[in-house]
Amino acid sequence: MRIVSGSARGRKLSAPVGMEIRPTTDKVKEALFSIIQFELNGKRVLDLFAGTGQLGLEALSRGAASATFTDSSRQAVELVRANVRATGFGDRSTVLRTDAFSFLSHTADAFDIVFLDPPYEQGFCEKAAALLPRVLSENAVVIAETRPEEPLPEAIGPLRIYRVYRYSAICLTVYRKPEGEVDEV
Numbered sequence: 001m002r003i004v005s006g007s008a009r010g011r012k013l014s015a016p017v018g019m020e021i022r023p024t025t026d027k028v029k030e031a032l033f034s035i036i037q038f039e040l041n042g043k044r045v046l047d048l049f050a051g052t053g054q055l056g057l058e059a060l061s062r063g064a065a066s067a068t069f070t071d072s073s074r075q076a077v078e079l080v081r082a083n084v085r086a087t088g089f090g091d092r093s094t095v096l097r098t099d100a101f102s103f104l105s106h107t108a109d110a111f112d113i114v115f116l117d118p119p120y121e122q123g124f125c126e127k128a129a130a131l132l133p134r135v136l137s138e139n140a141v142v143i144a145e146t147r148p149e150e151p152l153p154e155a156i157g158p159l160r161i162y163r164v165y166r167y168s169a170i171c172l173t174v175y176r177k178p179e180g181e182v183d184e185v
Contacts, residue, residue, distance in 0.1 A: 044113075121150055136157060146170075
C-alpha cells in the first residue's frame with residue numbers, strides 16, 4: 001500500500017496483519033480519487049471505519065485541509081497513527097479510537113467529504129447514513145464502499161445517490177446534493 005498522488009506520492013503505508021482490517025484495493029482507490037479529484041482542495045475529510053487510514057491520507061496528499069479518522073479497533077488506530085507519521089500529516093490529522101456511530105452522534109464538526117467503508121454486510125452503512133446528515137457541510141459528498149448486494153439508502157439527508165461505480169465485487173456509491181437544489185433558509 002502506498003500514497004498514489006500528491007505531496008506524499010509514493011510513501012509506503014503500513015498494512016494490516018490478518019483479515020480483521022480490509023484495505024481498499026489500489027484499483028478502487030485510484031477510481032475513487034478520479035471521481036473526486038477536483039473536489040479535494042481545502043476540504044475537511046472524515047474517514048469513518050478508517051482501517052489503515054489510506055483514504056483520508058490520500059485525500060490529504062491531494063490537498064484536503066484536514067482529515068478525521070475514526071475506528072473502534074485498537075489495531076486499526078495504531079495503523080492509522082503509524083501511517084499519519086509516515087506521511088507527515090500529523091498537523092492536519094485527528095485520529096480517534098471510537099465507535100463511528102457514537103462519533104457521528106456527538107461531534108460538533110462538519111465535513112465536506114466522507115469516506116464510508118465499514119465492514120461489509122453488517123448494516124453499518126445504513127446505520128451511519130441515518131446519523132451522517134448532522135455532520136455534513138452544505139455541499140458535502142459521501143462515498144460508500146460496499147459489496148454490490150449490500151442495501152444502501154437512496155438518500156443521506158439532502159444528498160441523493162449520484163452514481164454507482166462497480167469494480168468486480170466492490171461498489172462505490174457517490175452521494176451528492178442534486179444540482180440546482182437550494183437549502184431552505
